[in-house]
Amino acid sequence: MGVRTGRVSTGVTTGLAAGLAAVGLLEALATVVGVLVTGMPFVAARESFLLTNATVGTVCALCGGLIASRRPRRPLGWLLLGVAVAQTATAAVTPWLVRATLAGDPTAITATATVYSAAWPWAVGLFLPLALLVFPDAHLPARPVLALLLANGVLQVLTFSADPYPLATIPGFAPGQVPPAWSLIAIPGLDTSLLGVATNVLLAATYLAGVVVLVLRYRHGDERTRRQVLWPLLAAAGTVVVIGATRTIWSIAAPGTGFPVISTMFVALIPVAITIAVLRHRLLDIRLLWSRAVTYVVLTASLVATYVAVVELVTRLLGPADGLASSVAATVVVAAAFDPVRVRLQRLVDALLYGDRADPVRAVSSVTAQLADGAERPADVLPAVCQALKLPWAALVEDGELVAESGVRPPGVETLPLRHAGRMVGELRVGVRSGQERLDPSDRAVLELMALPIGVALHAEALATAVRRSRQEIVGAREEERRRLRRDLHDGLASVLTGVAFQADTVVTLSDGRVAELGESIRTGVTGALADVRRLINGLHPTALHELGLVEAVRRHAQRLAREDLTFAVGGTVGDLPAAVEVAAYRIVVEALTNVARHAGATHVEVAIRCGDGELLVDVRDDGAGDATAWDPGVGLRSMLERAEELGGRVRAAPSLDGGRVEAWLPLGAR
Template sequence: MTEGEAQSPQQTTPTAVPHPLPRRRPLRRPAPKSAAARRGEAQGGPASRPEVRRWAVWRWVGWRWVAVGLAAFGVAEVIAGIALSRAAGWSVQEAIDSFTVTNGLMGLSFAICGALIAWYRPHNPIGWLFVADGIGHATTAVGAPLTEVLHDASAPIGLQRILSTLISYSWPWSIALFLPLALLLFPDGKLASPRWRIAAIAIVVTAPLFALEMGAGPSPAFEGGVTGYLTFSWYDSLQPLWTATELRGLLAYALAIASLVVRFRRADETRRRQLLWLLLAAVIVLIFMTPWALVAGTPILVLLAFPLVPIAVTVAIVRHQLLDIRLVVSRALTWALLSIVAMGAYAALVAMTDSFISSRFGRSAAVTVIVALLIAPVLPQLQRLVDRAMYGDRRDPARVASRVGEQLATNPAGGMPGVVGAIRSALRLPYVGIAVDGELLATAGVPGNVVPVDLSYGGTTVGSLLVGLRSGESALSPADRNVLALVAVPLAVAVHATRLSVELQTSREKLVAAREEERRRLRRDLHDGLGPTLTGVAFTADAAANLVSVDATRASELLSDLRRDTRTAIGDVRRLVDDLRPPALDELGLVGALRQRADQLSWRADGASVSVSVSAEGLPALPAALEVAAYRIATEALTNVVRHSRATVAVLALRCGTELEIEVTDDGPPNGAWKPGVGLQAMRERAAELGGAFEAGPSPTGGRVHATFPLATP
């Protein structure tokens, strides 16, 4: 898997098999082509690009079958080793003691897993290294019984020595070269950085030392057997070199582990899941190999844990989302730590109680009981520590809520990116996002299988918290839901506050835009209407003054025009003033102005009369903006009754308590849902500008327009 594949949006689904074509190399200037090659390309011959691509595809398919063939060869060696063990008359225990069983299983696991990796990821060298590793172990597995069969059959000494040499020098390469190099390249087949190239070169160059240490000894493979070629009679004098070789092996694996640690710290969620598969295998191998290293007489069969390494690597590269690896690693780490603690406690107690308890009660029973009593309270603590490393603080909801609160307190206006990052980090989730009205406010991680969690404020859903499921999970666990339910409360408040802030900013922008539009309209009316009229009045006055002593008749006509233009200018001024604020509000008050307007709207367009009544008593003094909004909405509603309905009675009611309520009802027949028009939209906008509510439509008794406005508290 390449780096780009690991961060693509579809990574949460099972990993797709990449295209078998090799990576595209940097562009280079092409070499000049011959005339024959150019003619072949023009005619669609072998030199054309489709043919080149087809050849590349077949080349990679061919390499895949090469890997399968090599793996089949290793499997055949293991099968032959089983048959030869029976031919040599070995018992099962003899086959185990000669490492035939362990080498055979290692050969099978490494060869098959390497073939799978090479088939699905032919560009990844780890598959080929595993195939080579498997052949090395399988060759030793078949060689050990074959050597004894040839010895019993008195085969030629030269053939026996060649076979002994092959056995001695085959498996060390698997341990010293193929496996550490594969771990260094895990999981994408590339080094963690160019600086690790020195480590890779050192492993390759120094690998022959381990092969010499294992194969150059003068001792035969078994008692009575023959020694192989490439042995040194002065082998024992090179003991310092062999000690350095052993240290070299430890250093090689230490470098591989360090490389994996560096990758894990730098990796994204997908790469970390891949590395956790290898960590799981390493934990299990550690559990089995710790007794091998510390306790004498440990059975050889503990080496059968090693095949878990190639299996884990194969799953990590090919199908790393097979299940929730975090849960498995959590349990494995717990039991590994517990096993180590148990072994240490057992050893310590044996040393301390050997002289006292064993003489009276028996060592085995007493120590076992004491160890069990000591470990019983340790297991929950270990499980809690491991779960926190794998799943974060989901067992401590208050801690998660505190981290979210810190992010909101640090940046309440725009802290959503920090909030989703804190939730994702606290719960070790692959993806967290916040969506409002279908739009993402903030995200963290790579989206995949996402589950929405509603964010509710005041009984209304204000947004959604999008949570990405971990690999292998089909739904959120109860522990995760409990944490998210606690976090959703302050998060919903923050989202609601963010929405209010956005709406407030939008409202301010609308108010500024409306103010500028009103100023533009006034400027246009003054410039295009009143301005030319006043200019004409000035010119007419000047002409009349010049003609009053010369032509009195003409001067009198100009004065008549001047009087007419002056009245026109006065009418324009009154119109502008009326548009700014209805004069009836200042002259008669809100109720009087509405009653005056109701008297003017007593006749429908078809000539029928409409009885319009106004009910409003005890209204307090209202702000100017509220008076204008109430007047405009009420008069527009009454105008719609006269124009569009066939009502005979209309009632305008104004009520004032904690809020101002305006209601216009009529007895017109219902004609279905009202279609939104300019008038309804204008009324709705006037109500919204002052924080009010508006609704209009048919009712069982006729039409109804209802608006409410909040009143400022003294």
């Protein structure tokens, strides 16, 4: 039942999306029919925003229908469908409003003016701001924000419905030239000047909030979100530039005649960009589009400004009669500056979007500097690789296994071999930027240069790992051999010498004279040899470890160091340990406890020994009169560090305001 209900629900939402899109398209068709039937002049269709409303509404119907049918649970598609229905409704009644106004038919004027003024403000005042706030896939904003946007939509409708001359932008439709077109919902006596200012300020604030939300989502979003946000931002920026440029040029060329309304049709680019961002954000490399767009917009504006400035300067110097001279001078300056400015500007923009791929030396230097200064392993340079080329992901692979990665892996990945002395030592895998099917040749050229030092570093790390593993095996084998020798000496030679000593005692007891003296001499020599053997046995492997185990041996040593003003607490449980690890841990703890007893001035020491995550962990803390200054590395501290390093472990020993602490981590794999 659940599956069937889900299918029915999906079918209903798809049908509803198609229905709303069809309404918008039918309204657009009705607009075309109305223009043809009424014989509406092109200038009237242009200056009344009919072309803009019809174009934006049609595009939103198509785009909103696609998004709502593919992503029915997200509000974005439905909001674009709302824009479509509202915009095209105004466009559909515009020809009939023009005809009724020219004919002076009050009934037709009122009916068409009501739809004209009440439909499109919802698109501008509610649906579009909401679309910005929910893009690309966020939920609807909080209820207070929704209530504010809804109230603003109502205020927009009331403001425009109170205007008796909604077609005043058309030549011949100014106040006094045609009868007023009052809407049915117009409020008599409403002060539209104050209300218009208030609602426009609120409208501007909602759009600004939408832009701020987009910027924040770009800054804090993942790579996919950033690619999506760049699409509507590029469309919005392009629309603002086109409309702003046409208004500026028009105000200079034909002041007092308004501005070309036709430029507002570029608003239709925004729903197209939104649709691409939601459904096909990898269609093109949006960063490349941004790079070229920003470069040529800034370049064009700079050259136009330079041209105007040179013309003005030459005209002032030579007089207005020399217009040709000023034009020629400006053209020469612009032609001379065009290519150098373009190259430098393109390089700057590309650096912001693609990193240092245009400067391979700088890109490789960032990696080699990290290897030389701060990177402990080749994997540590992966963030620098991503940053240098603005790549979404990079990883190191060795022997077919992923060693390390940085960033978020995209669908497209390319591999570069890492070689040393002609031998394959690993792979560098990088993610392809969103919108690209493969890496750009310049990207690959830079990465191939980066692969050289990374391959050398990876080979060096492999050699260091092999040396470290070999040393650990040697140390482990040495301690195991010492343990075996200790056992053999204890069970063999020491037992024999003990027996000889007993026999010498017997000889001394049962004889006298010269024989007794000889027996005494034998007993003394055997006792000395036995003491030497026992010292040798303890040196090979501490006797306490052999007899008591690590934790109890440490506890016994602590008891020997205890005084009235110094107490110890030893805790922990460990199982069977490798000989090398057991001896190193014991020697480190003994050295740490000895240092505390001699130098720390402590009253209490705590020792914790435990196994975890393939390591033996040793922690020695004391409450001595510590300070924040580092300990001088003496013989004891160096001895602890060396014992840990032999096994591939590490030791951290430092003072604090609460006392001192020695921590050791010894890998249990050292056998």
